[in-house]
Amino acid sequence: QVQLVESGGGLVQPGGSLRLSCAASGIIFNLYAMGWYRQGPGKQRELVATIRSDLTTNYADSVKSRFIIARDNAKSTVYLQMNSLKPEDTAVYYCTALFGPYDYWGQGTQVTVSS
Numbered sequence: 001q002v003q004l005v006e007s008g009g010g011l012v013q014p015g016g017s018l019r020l021s022c023a024a025s026g027i028i029f030n031l032y033a034m035g036w037y038r039q040g041p042g043k044q045r046e047l048v049a050t051i052r053s054d055l056t057t058n059y060a061d062s063v064k065s066r067f068i069i070a071r072d073n074a075k076s077t078v079y080l081q082m083n084s085l086k087p088e089d090t091a092v093y094y095c096t097a098l099f100g101p102y103d104y105w106g107q108g109t110q111v112t113v114s115s
Contacts, residue, residue, distance in 0.1 A: 002026035002104050004095045009109030012085055016113070020080040022095030022106055029076035032099040036069065036080045038091035038111075048093070049080060063089075085113045 008020040020036070035050035049059045049069035057069055068081040078095065090113050095106035 002097075004097060004104055004106035006093070006095050006106045006109040009093065009111045011112045011114065013115050014086060014113055016085050017081070017083045018085060018111060019082065020093055020095075020109060020111070022078045022080075024076045024078070024095075024097055024104075027076075027097060027099070027102075027104070029097075030073050032097040032102075034069075034071055034078040035096045035098070036078075037094045037096060038089075039094070040088070040091035043091070045094075046091075051078065082111070085111075087113050089113050 003025045005023045008018060012018050030053060033050060033052045036048040037045050038048050039045040047060060048063055049067055051057045051069045051071050059067060066084045071078045091111060092108040093111055094108045097104045
């Protein structure tokens with residue numbers, strides 16, 4: 001049973017910070033590239049950040065100066081530290097795991113940035 005369980009979403013004011021967590025089970029975590037996607041209202045789903053097994057990271061241009069993706073293999077958990085949040089960051093954020101032909105998705109967690 002593969003599960004990606006997300007936590008940390010919620011309501012935050014502009015300029016604030018939030019950390020999302022995604023705990024994986026049912027996979028050999030170290031083999032998987034992990035990532036975060038988001039989909040705002042009326043927008044396409046967007047790749048936010050990825051982190052490979054070798055710890056190589058990639059970020060969307062819109063977040064690269066503000067967000068940090070990290071992974072803790074001992075906890076089978078990937079994090080997204082979001083700083084200097086803007087209203088346009090408001091979206092449902094999805095955790096993903098990818099290895100070869102296998103890809104898995106979390107349930108999504110709502111992040112709302114509003115004053």
